[in-house]
Amino acid sequence: MSVLRFDNVSKQYGGGHTALSEVSFDVAAGEMLFVTGHSGAGKSTLLKLIHLSERPSRGTVLFREKNLLKVRGGKVALHRRNVGVVYQDHRLLADRSVADNVALPLLLRGLRRGDIAKRVRVVLERVGLGARANALPTQLSAGEQQRVGIARAVVTEPALLVADEPTGNLDPTLSAEILALFESLPERGTSVLVASHDLGLVKRMRKRVLVLNQGRLVDDIRPEELAE
């Protein structure tokens, strides 16, 4: 089944600047892929159309076969529950512990405290931060902070995980570690879409790669093509 489909999607911002131009692609359930391209190519815009912080000018975005144009008002928040988002700057709450940051999306869903504590513990173990649950984000390294951001995004078991330059602030070794986490961490069946301008890093992951250039989808590289 397709989790996400872009069908001839274009996006113009006010002032007439074209950020995306007739972009079409399909993402299967459980698939992991990257979107790459230089700064300004349209990567962030593409992700924003998925979590509905922007709307297409033309074309349709389908999420689990549903046209996102029809998702409006209060339904936007419900849609976002199915999409986990990881930011470059991770956007952690500085005055809350690591565990509280990861617990937040579950609290908002009204889960019971006992269940929340259990799930947070499991996810923090899996990102290697079991021992740092009570630390404040500022007491962690940049790589650890990004791990918390990823834990927070997957703790709700979303159908799709999207990340915008999640390794932008990290050195190459840490970046590779974080990308490996995106591969290993989500539940089976979760699709993962990671935007990164770092084509070299992305290619080493041997996954499908969408390449944007000035808003156009100019390549859709399959893992088989990266075999060498």
Ligand code: ADP
């Ligand atoms: P990337 O993430 O690949 O760097 P973006 O999607 O951020 O690309 O931007 C694509 C293009 O759209 C760029 O030229 C950028 O300046 C422009 N852009 C992005 N957001 C806006 C906005 N809110 N208003 C006007 N132009 C924008």
Ligand code: ADP
């Ligand atoms: P984000 O925090 O979502 O990554 P950015 O840092 O890309 O957002 O941009 C911050 C804000 O500025 C966003 O609302 C984005 O749409 C807007 N923006 C980005 N590029 C431009 C641009 N060239 N002109 C006007 N607004 C822009």
